[in-house]
Amino acid sequence: MPELPDVEGFRRVAQRAEGRQVRGVQVRDAQVLRGVGSAEFQEALRRRYFGEPWRCGKWLVIPTAGAPNAEPGAPAVLAHFGMTGSFEWCGHGGEVHRHDRVVFDFAPGELRYHDMRKLTGLHLARQRGEVDELLAELGPDAQRIGAEEFGERLTRTRRGIKAALMDQSVLAGLGNICADELLWRARVHPNRATTELTADDLDQLHREMRAMLRDAVRAGRVPDDASWLTGHRDAPDQRCPRCSTALRRTRVGGRGTLWCPACQSD
Numbered sequence: 001m002p003e004l005p006d007v008e009g010f011r012r013v014a015q016r017a018e019g020r021q022v023r024g025v026q027v028r029d030a031q032v033l034r035g036v037g038s039a040e041f042q043e044a045l046r047r048r049y050f051g052e053p054w055r056c057g058k059w060l061v062i063p064t065a066g067a068p069n070a071e072p073g074a075p076a077v078l079a080h081f082g083m084t085g086s087f088e089w090c091g092h093g094g095e096v097h098r099h100d101r102v103v104f105d106f107a108p109g110e111l112r113y114h115d116m117r118k119l120t121g122l123h124l125a126r127q128r129g130e131v132d133e134l135l136a137e138l139g140p141d142a143q144r145i146g147a148e149e150f151g152e153r154l155t156r157t158r159r160g161i162k163a164a165l166m167d168q169s170v171l172a173g174l175g176n177i178c179a180d181e182l183l184w185r186a187r188v189h190p191n192r193a194t195t196e197l198t199a200d201d202l203d204q205l206h207r208e209m210r211a212m213l214r215d216a217v218r219a220g221r222v223p224d225d226a227s228w229l230t231g232h233r234d235a236p237d238q239r240c241p242r243c244s245t246a247l248r249r250t251r252v253g254g255r256g257t258l259w260c261p262a263c264q265s266d
């Protein structure tokens with residue numbers, strides 16, 4: 001499931017269309033369009049110039065402009081990648097996969113929205129204010145939030161730390177994989193109550209989050225190297241890469257959670 005580092009990777013893919021004019025939009029499956037029909041989506045974007053894509057949490061926003069050097073704004077495309085979405089850049093004439101749902105055509109190539117399960121997809125912000133409306137429920141982006149606000153937002157209500165980290169209205173961008181990796185790095189039990197965390201614990205979590213996201217963004221995903229917890233998620237014999245203790249797998253808030261009972265004691 002795409003989380004902040006993956007969406008940052010898709011942002012870099014979408015950057016290939018920056019400053020380019022949309023020659024046409026092919027909607028191969030309108031089920032990935034949210035709150036907009038094919039005809040309106042195609043008409044709104046045809047002949048527009050894609051601006052610099054930016055990200056908030058797991059959302060990617062691509063503003064457009066009417067002329068090559070104009071300030072980009074609306075309409076804008078907002079992408080949420082759900083469980084299986086991605087952006088891919090392809091040369092012309094390449095084979096179109098059956099899960100390529102929307103294809104944006106540019107002179108140097110195609111930007112394709114690919115999605116197997118179609119749980120979310122592409123939105124159209126028709127006017128400037130509509131981007132803010134669509135993102136209104138989100139908390140600050142996990143890559144940009146400062147330590148003080150991070151601690152303050154996480155401890156507003158008493159709940160398990162993993163659930164709080166994954167709540168997009170508290171903090172935007174972390175999903176199941178990032179949350180497990182972060183808690184393991186910071187040696188915090190996934191069910192520990194947020195209100196029991198000390199100021200030092202919260203500082204440590206913030207520091208580890210910054211470091212983890214920096215490395216994961218560079219890789220375009222949470223790396224599955226042997227030194228990362230994520231590298232052991234699918235191993236037949238799951239052992240902690242730090243202390244070799246057998247990892248535990250439990251459900252927290254309905255999500256499969258991997259943690260080390262020795263490093264992350266309650």
Ligand SMILES: [Zn+2]
Pocket residue numbers: 240241242243244245260261262263264
């Ligand atoms: Zn351990």
